[in-house]
Amino acid sequence: MIPTLHPSLQGARACIFDAGGTLVHPDWPRLAELAEGAAGRRFGAEEMRRAFGEMLKCVGSTGPGGRSIDQTGRHWTFRAMYGGLGLDESACDSLVGRIDAAHGERHIWCGVDADAARVVDELKRAGLLVAVVSNTEDGRLTDSLESAGLGGRFDLLVDSHLVGCKKPDAAIFRLALGRLGVEASEAVFVGDSYAHDALAARAAGLRAVLLDPLDMHPEAVCPRIRRLGDLLPGVV
Ligand SMILES: [Mg+2]
Incomplete structure (x- = not known):
């Protein structure tokens, strides 16, 4: 059965995640x-x-x-x-x-989000491309995801240190969209930073969902979720 998706994901072809604070957490x-x-x-x-x-x-x-x-x-x-x-x-x-x-x-961001693996797997099962765009200081995004047990799950990884631009610059979103072969309007960005993820992704033309577990951004102009599992209501 195809899972029910969060309204922001309806009709989307790709879901792009931030890494730190979203898929992986500090140790x-x-x-x-x-x-x-x-x-x-x-x-x-x-x-x-x-x-x-x-x-x-x-x-x-x-x-x-x-x-x-x-x-x-x-x-x-x-x-x-x-x-x-x-x-x-x-x-x-x-x-x-x-x-x-x-x-x-050992990568200091090696804690896995409790919902991450299931959400990513279900989104892929629903036919979406799933990617990560992360600002790193040292080009170790793959290492972080592998340390957290999430390696090998994604269609695309974009590590700011390796591509030479970082969020909130629209260039890094455009680069990811180009590599995925999807239009900005067909992609949803999910992240925990209001400025660097949500607002930046929206400025680049993507839909945005803010992961706000501590309810710190009531002012957000985009949809907010408390946990990644909220992307798949009733499933995770
Ligand atoms: Mg983050």
């Missing part, structure tokens, strides 16, 4: 251990997840009261997350080095 236990070692603070996974979401919300935001996020340097997302949790600059510096070493041993 929270390792990040907690590293913070304890570097700064003597023990953070819970939920606490870090929320701080990460709040950090992400500031990315691309110019609203009053928003803190500006330095989006340069290794693991800037985690640096900003730990900053948001109250660690000072030297602790954050030390942590970035420790994260980098840990990431060298």
Whole structure:
């Protein structure tokens, strides 16, 4: 039986996912251990997840009261997350080095989303092309997906580090569409960053669905889902 699809996917030929925070998640236990070692603070996974979401919300935001996020340097997302949790600059510096070493041993984004495998498989069964477009710092998108157990499932992987452009630039969406052989209007982009995924994909002409598990974006101009399974109502 063909699964029921989320209204945004009706008539679409391709579903393109963001990777980090969407299909794969940070290795929270390792990040907690590293913070304890570097700064003597023990953070819970939920606490870090929320701080990460709040950090992400500031990315691309110019609203009053928003803190500006330095989006340069290794693991800037985690640096900003730990900053948001109250660690000072030297602790954050030390942590970035420790994260980098840990990431060298095993990809730090190696946690799999609980719904990801089934959703991807069902979308493919429904006849959609399924792809990933990810901003990476080091060209290790394939490694991340494989570490999370999602390797070999996708029709196309686009790794910003390898193609030389990144979200929110429309060029990376156009590149993916060209390789998939679909028009922008036939593709849906699913991601957890409002600025870099949802708004950027819409600006490039794609439909967008924002993955917003913590209900942080009531202002969104696109449909929101709480979990990936919501793409297949009644199935996953
Ligand atoms: Mg993401």
